[in-house]
Amino acid sequence: MRKQAVVLFLILTSAIYFSGCIDDIIPVDDTAETTNASEYTLDPFIANNSCECGINTTTFYLYPDSPVKAVYVLENVNRLEVVPLEDITNTGSDVLSNIVILARPGGNNGNPAATVRQLSTSEQTDSIDYTLSEESESGQTKQVISFNQSLTGFVAYTMEVPMGQDFMYVPSHLSTVRVVLPEGYTTGNQFIGKVEPGPDSRYVDGQGREVIVWDNLRQDTSTSLSSLAKGLLSSEEEEEEEEIKFKTLYLKFYSEDAPRNLLIGTSILGAGVLLVIGNFLRNRRKLNETIRMAEEDWKKDKKR
Numbered sequence: 001m002r003k004q005a006v007v008l009f010l011i012l013t014s015a016i017y018f019s020g021c022i023d024d025i026i027p028v029d030d031t032a033e034t035t036n037a038s039e040y041t042l043d044p045f046i047a048n049n050s051c052e053c054g055i056n057t058t059t060f061y062l063y064p065d066s067p068v069k070a071v072y073v074l075e076n077v078n079r080l081e082v083v084p085l086e087d088i089t090n091t092g093s094d095v096l097s098n099i100v101i102l103a104r105p106g107g108n109n110g111n112p113a114a115t116v117r118q119l120s121t122s123e124q125t126d127s128i129d130y131t132l133s134e135e136s137e138s139g140q141t142k143q144v145i146s147f148n149q150s151l152t153g154f155v156a157y158t159m160e161v162p163m164g165q166d167f168m169y170v171p172s173h174l175s176t177v178r179v180v181l182p183e184g185y186t187t188g189n190q191f192i193g194k195v196e197p198g199p200d201s202r203y204v205d206g207q208g209r210e211v212i213v214w215d216n217l218r219q220d221t222s223t224s225l226s227s228l229a230k231g232l233l234s235s236e237e238e239e240e241e242e243e244i245k246f247k248t249l250y251l252k253f254y255s256e257d258a259p260r261n262l263l264i265g266t267s268i269l270g271a272g273v274l275l276v277i278g279n280f281l282r283n284r285r286k287l288n289e290t291i292r293m294a295e296e297d298w299k300k301d302k303k304r
Helices: 002-019 112-120 225-230 235-241 258-303
Strands: 057-061 068-082 098-106 128-139 140-159 166-169 178-179 200-202 210-214 248-254
Touching: 057 166, 068 112, 098 112, 098 128, 112 140, 140 258, 166 178
Parallel strands: 057 178
Antiparallel strands: 057 068, 068 140, 098 140, 128 140, 166 248, 178 210, 200 210
C-alpha cells in the first residue's frame, strides 16, 4: 500500500509539471524604468465609423513579466478615468507611470481620425498640462488624469498590476477595446483561461501576437427593471438621469502549448489512476483467493 501511495504521488507531480496551468513564477525587478514615448506603440486603430464609440479606442499590451502598457485614442475629452487592479504585493510604487500625451486641442479638429493618423507619425507635439489624482466612488478607487483642455489624440501610460497571467479592465467611457497578448500566448479555453465577455473579433498582428477586440462593452439595460421604470418618466428627465453602465472585461492568458500540455498531464494522471486501481483490484483478488483457500484448508482439517 505504501508503494502505491509513492507511485500515485509521482504521477500527480508529473501531471502538474506537464500541464502548464500554473502561472510562471516571475522575479521582481527593482530597476527604474526610463519614461519616454518610445516605449509605446501609437497605433492609429480606428473602429467602425458607425460605432457609437467614435474613434475612441483603448488598447492594452499584456506581458507575462512586465506591467501593462495602455494606449488610448481619445476624441475631445478633458479627463481619463482608470480603475487599476490592486497589487497588494507592491504597495509602494506608483500605479500609473510614464504618462505620455500626444494630442491636439479637441475643438480644433474637423477630422479627428485624420488628426490621430497624423499624430501617430509625429515626433513632437505641444506641451500639454495634466494632473493625476485619486478618487473614490462607491468603495472603488480610481486614478484620474485631467487635462487643462479637451484633447483629441493619444494618451499612454504604464500600469502596475499583480504579477501573473490574469487581466481585468473596468471601462469608464465608450470605447472600442483591444487586448494584445504576448507572442506565443492565447486565451479562451474554458478549462485554462476563460475570457468574459466573449470578444467580437480576433486577429494576429504583424508581430505574430494575438489581438482580441471588443467593439463596445456597454451594458444592454433595455430590459432591466430600471429601464422599464424610466420609461414612465418624460424623455427630458430620462436623459438627465441616464447613466451608462459597462461590462467588466476579464481574461486569463496562457501559453499556446498549455492545452496540449494539459491533455498530456491529464492522460498521465488518468493512466496512473487506472494503474493504481488495477493494482488494487488485482491484490484484492489475490487476497480473497488466499482467504478462500485458507478457509477450505481449515474446513478439511476440521473434518478430520
